[in-house]
Amino acid sequence: MKNILILLDYYLPFASANGVCCEKVASEFRDNGYDVNIVAYAYDDKEYENINGIHVHYARKIKKKSYGIWSKLAFYAAWLFKFSKYPVTEIKEQTDEIARVASQVIENKNIDTVVCVHLPVETLVAGVKLKEKYPHLTYVSYMLDSLSGGIAPKFLPYNFCRFRKIKWENNLLALFDGNILMESSRQHHTTYTADLEWYKKAHFLDVPALCKNSHVEDGNIKVNDEVILGFVGTMSDGVRTPYALLKVLSGISDLNIRFVIAGKNACGDLYEYLKDQNNIMLNVLGEVPYDRAQDILRECDFFVNLGNVNPNLVPSKIFEYMSYGKPIISTFNSAEDSSLPYLHKYPVVCLIDEHDDNIKNAAGILTEFIKEHRETRVSYESIAELFYNNTPVAFRDLLLKICGEENEKT
Numbered sequence: 001m002k003n004i005l006i007l008l009d010y011y012l013p014f015a016s017a018n019g020v021c022c023e024k025v026a027s028e029f030r031d032n033g034y035d036v037n038i039v040a041y042a043y044d045d046k047e048y049e050n051i052n053g054i055h056v057h058y059a060r061k062i063k064k065k066s067y068g069i070w071s072k073l074a075f076y077a078a079w080l081f082k083f084s085k086y087p088v089t090e091i092k093e094q095t096d097e098i099a100r101v102a103s104q105v106i107e108n109k110n111i112d113t114v115v116c117v118h119l120p121v122e123t124l125v126a127g128v129k130l131k132e133k134y135p136h137l138t139y140v141s142y143m144l145d146s147l148s149g150g151i152a153p154k155f156l157p158y159n160f161c162r163f164r165k166i167k168w169e170n171n172l173l174a175l176f177d178g179n180i181l182m183e184s185s186r187q188h189h190t191t192y193t194a195d196l197e198w199y200k201k202a203h204f205l206d207v208p209a210l211c212k213n214s215h216v217e218d219g220n221i222k223v224n225d226e227v228i229l230g231f232v233g234t235m236s237d238g239v240r241t242p243y244a245l246l247k248v249l250s251g252i253s254d255l256n257i258r259f260v261i262a263g264k265n266a267c268g269d270l271y272e273y274l275k276d277q278n279n280i281m282l283n284v285l286g287e288v289p290y291d292r293a294q295d296i297l298r299e300c301d302f303f304v305n306l307g308n309v310n311p312n313l314v315p316s317k318i319f320e321y322m323s324y325g326k327p328i329i330s331t332f333n334s335a336e337d338s339s340l341p342y343l344h345k346y347p348v349v350c351l352i353d354e355h356d357d358n359i360k361n362a363a364g365i366l367t368e369f370i371k372e373h374r375e376t377r378v379s380y381e382s383i384a385e386l387f388y389n390n391t392p393v394a395f396r397d398l399l400l401k402i403c404g405e406e407n408e409k410t
Contacts, residue, residue: 251363
């Protein structure tokens with residue numbers, strides 16, 4: 001294995017969460033002498049860009065046409081139509097566009113290994129199409145997001161949707177040479193898919209967001225009175241929300257805090273929660289480029305993680321947080337929250353139950369945590385020892401194993 005092609009959604013500079021993970025994986029291979037190519041959605045008119053030694057080829061982003069209520073009815077009707085081979089969420093024109101660009105890269109760059117990152121589902125279907133055309137290559141699905149264990153549409157029974165997604169998942173993953181899944185989805189797959197053909201080729205790792213951070217030494221410990229909390233990621237009702245943490249912050253009176261939120265926000269007006277707090281400043285920035293997100297993380301004293309509703313989804317951001325070695329403040333939605341097994345192992349974390357109504361007590365605990373740990377830092381070496389499966393090195397080693405090239409590890 002020398003020339004790798006990765007299919008995903010958005011890469012730098014406006015990377016999705018999966019794009020951020022893939023940047024770390026791609027950099028690991030690049031640093032070890034591999035030629036790495038990526039096909040990602042275009043964010044402007046560029047067709048190609050060399051980003052830090054990674055060859056990025058852009059596929060046009062196809063917008064799904066909407067016909068109002070008729071589109072919604074057609075969407076639900078498609079879920080009920082039991083003969084669909086692949087997920088009904090697939091935009092076929094997008095699959096074709098990804099496959100078109102990937103075919104050019106395969107032929108021009110002597111690609112030998114193709115990694116298809118989910119989400120989106122179009123990368124998986126494109127991988128299947130490419131295998132029909134170039135069967136001599138090695139194809140690996142990289143399930144950073146679970147397919148059969150993911151969320152289901154509203155108004156449809158969850159068990160019915162899970163059954164449909166299990167069928168689609170099997171139709172796709174059975175055609176790959178290897179399937180790399182997240183540890184957080186292991187229990188789901190052990191319960192529902194262990195007897196399926198594709199599962200024989202299943203391997204479990206974790207989100208590869210933990211790597212030594214070049215920005216850490218630049219992040220000097222603050223000496224002023226303002227404490228900066230930072231969250232970088234996506235928020236929306238039904239996935240993860242900041243409401244519980246904002247209520248706790250509203251109960252803090254003896255600290256000056258600035259809470260910076262960067263990323264897609266579908267939670268509405270958040271300022272209402274802190275309107276009477278002169279000592280708490282909230283900055284909601286919206287989506288920002290990757291480099292700006294790194295600047296925000298470098299400036300923070302504490303990182304914020306928000307509880308996940310779906311127990312099969314682990315936010316990659318917590319491992320990026322850990323790479324800085326700074327304290328983490330995290331809410332959790334339930335005892336099954338997917339972040340908890342990792343956060344319990346991290347040396348400096350404050351956990352807040354989103355369903356605890358005792359705001360005064362939670363505010364007191366958080367206040368003491370901030371006062372005690374503002375200058376606490378954890379070494380990368382100790383974190384990497386705890387979370388090896390969350391390092392890009394672990395992904396590199398596993399991909400080489402799937403390709404039958406363990407002896408080529410460097």
